[in-house]
Amino acid sequence: MLPMDHVIALSAILFTIGVLGVATRRNLIVMLMSIELMLNAANLAFVGFNRIWSQLEGVPAIDGQIFVLMVIAVAAAEVAVGLGILLSMFRNRDSVNVEEVNLLKW
């Protein structure tokens, strides 16, 4: 029997790492990876809470896992589009440094 609070704590830690990755890395690919990491942390929290509340007032609940599946689908879509953007950006700028993509400003 796992210590659930530690599971949630783990997801929090992973999420924070992902946030820091998005925030500090300038390599667009790694930023995307960090976003994936955040999504995974959320998934872990989903499953953990679903496990905790799997017998909420007696009814077996699996909604958390359903949401995990949905999140995974969304993540797949997001990666496909994100990498497509990244490719075209690399084609135009010959770099994946986000700081070089700053035309859209005042």
Added chain:
Amino acid sequence: MPIEAIVKVLFIFAVMVMGLAPIITWIERKQSAVMQDRIGANRADLGGITLLGLLHPAADVIKLMTKEDVVPDGANRVMHLLSPLIAAVPAIIAFAVIPFGGVYQFGDTTLNLVAADIDWGLLYIFAIGSIAAYGTVIAGWSSNNNWSMLGGLRASAQMISYEVTMGLTVVGVFMVFQTLRLSDMALAQDTSFRIFGFLELYLGLNWGWIDWLRLPAWGIFYQPLGFLMFLAAIMAENKRPPFDIPEGESEIIAGYHLEYSGMRFGLFFMSEFIEIIIIAALTATIFLGGWAVPLLSTDAIIGGISSVMGVGFATGLCVLIHFATFMLKVIFMIWVQMLLRWSLPRFRYDQVMNLCWKILLPLSIANIFATGLVLLWVKG
């Protein structure tokens, strides 16, 4: 019961990995020789004894073991050393869910010939197989060699594509057998169905011979199209000819394992052969009835023998028979793969991709829909 598990694991290693895989190398050589009208491997001898060249695998092992293990300049050392393991390990642990036999009762102890009889066995195999992709990709990237890089790229593209298709092609089988547990699939195929049963079902004719014309209830008879597509997809997943574009000797020398030598190359080599066995075992289990003897159900066997001798002996014999049947089927599937590998030329890259995305994928989806319709029609 860890003991039982350990026994099973050891058995798998002994028979499947250490035993069968080397033999397959020999089989391949012999078959290619036969198909090319040569004599084939027969030179390695031990004091004049060649055993039809059966000593060659041993010689190979010795050679690979004793070769120098080269890591090219500028390569990413860790990855370079790691990737053969990433390639080989998944192939081996995939055996965990393959049922070598059914579930048998010896008195009050039950014998289940599956290492890990998990409910989602097929998913497990897919997951493992998807991990196996990294071996080649990383190998291709970490070798710091353009040919390897190209090989890795090709491998990654090909394996991603064919994973999707491979998953979709067997959905029809899930729908037929209503399970993902491989042992259940095999058990479900341990019966037979009447070829012309529909005459009685839908036309109400009950002629005597209808009961006698039977087929084993194998997946291949329920899902012929699924069988072909699955075979194609999973062979492409294995990157052997005719799908060996990641290696593609004539184009990119040896592809992703260009920079490997010694036992690391041997690991790639072995992983391919182990995957052949996995493919054979998987197709045998899903489509060819696994350990089931055609038209002869377990109860029939045990009953028949136990009428002569004791039940315990009968069951033991049944275990052997089933295991033999399973291995026969596996060998047969291995032979089929060899046949294909030596008959067909290598596809072009775009052809492989077209086959995956433009033929197999739509066909498998159509297959799913057709299966669903038929199931609705039959089961109401």
Added chain:
Amino acid sequence: MVDVGTESDLLRWIPLLPLLVAAYHGISIGFLRRPTPPRVAAVVSCAAVLLAFVLSCIAFRDLLALPANSRVLVDDVYTWIGAGIGSSALSAEVSFQLDPLSAVMILIVTFVGSMIHIYSIGYMEDDHRDDKGIQRFFCYLNLFTFAMLVLVLGDNLVLMFLGWEGVGLCSYLLIGFWYSDSFNAYCGSKAFIVNRIGDFGFLIGVFLLFGALSEIGHPAVSFAGIQEHFDGIVEMTIAVPAWMPFGPEWRLVNVIGLCFFLGACGKSAQIPLYIWLPDAMAGPTPVSALIHAATMVTAGVYMVCRLSFLYAAAPEASAVIAWTGAITALVAATIAMAQNDIKKVLAYSTVSQLGYMFLAAGCGGYAAAIFHLGTHAFFKALLFLGAGAVILAMHHEQDMQKMGGLWRQLRLTRWVFLVGVCAIAGFPPLSGFFSKDEILIAARASHVPGHNWLYGIGLATAGMTAFYMFRLWYLTFCGECRAVADVRNHIKDPNGFVLNPLRVLAFFSVFAGFAGLPQVWGDIISIEESNSLANFLTPVLAVGELHAIEHSQELWMASWAVAAALAGTGLAWLSYLRKPRIPGWLAANLSGPYRALFNKYYIDELYDVVIVRPIVALSDRVLYRIVDARWIDGIGVNGTAHGIRAFAANGLKYAQSGLTQSYVFFMIVGAVAIVSYLLR
């Protein structure tokens, strides 16, 4: 719920058929832009209405099959509006109810309606003002039929209001049918706006009634429900400022009744809201016949009779109704005497006849009102259609000064027209005689203050009616033809589509009266229960208590009415046939009264000065130029936009640094803030 009556799925089809056809027309000319051939479209519409008539007959038969005290057919289709819970729950069903009252109404509506549809085929034939005109016309006609049927069949006030608005809309559309002429469009909008005033009253009435009923815990909009719980609100009063007459407390039922009557005034063209009806003559003549004579304008009367239980409990409101009706009848009749436009004359006579009906209703003679409604529907439709025939023959010339002497050419029209004139003038034994007689008796017998005066006004109006109708007939058909030559040479009876409905309507104008033969005459020719209409209607109509009037007196009153009619006729004969100089002489010497009559007492001008101009000025100068343009647009809309633009341009834009990670940073800061708030 009181006894809901017998289920019958037939009813819903009666309104639905015309609606479907109307929808078909609308789609084919509106969306598909592929008009059906005019003849086909016309035939389809007529078929729909005729079928509706047949269904009505069947439903009527089913109704008669039921025992007399429970003659109700209901058809509950679906819940239209469901709102609120408990003691204020509003549940407006789309459900139709056929009781004797609505049965009479739908018979009249569908029958006269189908006659007029057929007539329209012939009348609109030569209308080439636009290509899809005919189909548009029939689309509106069917839509009107649908709305009218919903109005009379609906079993609750909300559904009735739907039909009420629907007929208003169709009347607007049809008055302005030839919209290319801006005057017609103006008349249409005038009718619509004046009707809106009435509808306002109607709505207030509905709200008051519903509010009162939900106060006693029985929210209901269906007539049955209202009638069931009505006793609970009879005694209610509402406080009004002390300076108002009859203050400081008014009986609620009176207020409600007056509100509804305001609605009736608008729809049925009573003082003070009658001014739209004469202008409504701008529409095609069949429209004037169907909407502005036979059916729609009687909706108010129908509504008052439908709520008769309410008015029976509100004597003051009834008195107001009676007096309004009487005065309207008199005023309209006087105006009608001086008009020269043939349709204007008929229009004012319609107003005056409607006044009659309200007089009857106000006096508690609801059956008489409905009776007159029916007969009036027949002969007024007949008169309008005859006028239409004349107009056709005269090539769309409506001025009676340019007619005359049509006796020789219009060989059929002259007779049917004469029948109509006699019927409205009230010569026995034509239908108008009996119904008008009933009304006069009701006025005489009622308890309304000054009921004898009412009777006198009614009698005088009867005389005037005879006068102006015969004036019209003489001017049109007798004497010398005053038309220009080329018109004069091709005057002839129109085609069969026009004539056959006239024949049918003439027949009914003659004999419809016997449906409600007063018991007096019944006794004379020894028929038991001769007044079948009144007996038929008794279960649904309340009866105001009346003086007993013995039969001899009734006969005397009848003869007085006939005498008045004869006098009017004689006067008309004298002044327009015998001595045609008299009218001119009168107009010259009593020019003041004459011009007043001729110009309809300058009512329109009065309204224009008193109401229209101030409102227009207010809306234009204040509401539009200041409130809308300056405040709402200037400050509200553009001000916001400018402000935000300035703010964004000078401050906000720097937030968009173009550096992805600064955005991320702000996101994180926001997340931290939110999380720390949640976990505080």
Added chain:
Amino acid sequence: MTVETILFYIFGSLAVVSALGMVLNIRNAVASAMSLVVTMVSLGAIYLLLEAYLVAAIQIMVYGGAIVVLFLFVVMLLNLSTDEFPPGRQRLIKLAFVIAGVTILAQVLIALGRDPLLAAQPQTVPEGFGGYRQLGIALYTDYVLLVEMASLLLLAAIVGALILAKRKID
């Protein structure tokens, strides 16, 4: 301290370490991707420990088998062995980031410490908690709309990725 718990701590620490490796490794994108794979797989293992079998399998198949391979594919396609960006001028900003992130983390952890619900854990999960049957039935009955939306989203993503990645639309 059961076996499961021990395994959980092993895989959890593995996930954390590899995640940190992914974020902090500024020399080598492929290494980042590989450490991401390790995170994914160890998360899959943790799902197994949580008895969410289907989710675990899907996790490994999709993330491990498809998404990260895609990352690798792109990295190798662009041949970004290392990213030598000019040294960032925002040391302070990064510091702020770290502070902010750690603040969130601290807050969440504190909240966890406070939460009584997490202490009360069901010792057993209902029948077929993570099985594919229940999830599949739920997906195609209660959540069918969700599934349709997801499929539409994926279709849109396919088209979008195609448009973006093609050099010129022909």
